[in-house]
Amino acid sequence: MEDEIDLSLIEPILEEYGDDKGSLITILQETQAIYNYxxxxxxxxxxxxxxxxxxxxxxxxxxxxxxxxRPVGKYLIMCCQGTACHVNGSENILTALEDELGIKVGETTDDKLFTIESVACLGCCSLAPVMMVNGQAYGQLTLDRVKEIIADYRSRG
Structure with a gap:
């Protein structure tokens, strides 16, 4: 897969910023936006x-x-493990995600649809426990709701 990387895609980024060392973070961000890693x-x-x-x-x-x-799936799931989420059962939510998808944190499903990440805080404490899928927040999660959300994204392909 790595051999298939088309470096010409990042050429405009490098031309824009040149050799400005202070732009390295921006260059990396824009590169990641192109390849998704x-x-x-x-x-x-x-x-x-x-x-x-x-x-x-x-x-x-x-x-x-x-x-x-590493490449991530089409749907990047970030499961919050912050204090508010933790006290409201985020560990059980994370376990339900892993069980439902058959993968662990940091892994991607074989069909490349889902990747799970555990994060320190999503900033949605009033919705605890919460997870995000590609930036869309889902709060006040239950184990059944997690299954429904995953089923919905699976149906989208």
Missing amino acids: LPAKALTYIAERMGISEAQVYGVATFYAQFRF
């Missing part, structure tokens, strides 16, 4: 084009939790 081949190319070491690029990319190094 940061392919190693793209990180190497970014380092070469910016005239910096791969270690510097990887240092920035690994420091920030927003960056991913």
Whole structure:
């Protein structure tokens, strides 16, 4: 899959920012928006084009939790584990997601539809327990509601 990465897709980003080291985070964000993760081949190319070491690029990319190094599914599920969610049963919600999808946190289903991530806080404490699917918040979750939500997204393909 990595060999199939079309580096020409990030060329406009690199042309826009040139070798401005202060733009590395923005370049990484825009690169991730294109590929849905940061392919190693793209990180190497970014380092070469910016005239910096791969270690510097990887240092920035690994420091920030927003960056991913593996492709995610079509539907990225972020399950909140913050204090409000935790006291309202978020561990059970996460277990229900894993059981329903047959994967663990950080994994993607074989059909590439779903990826589960556990996050510290989604900022929707009044909806606890809460999860987001591609930015759409679902709150006051129950185990049955989780199954309904997953079934709905499965039906969309």
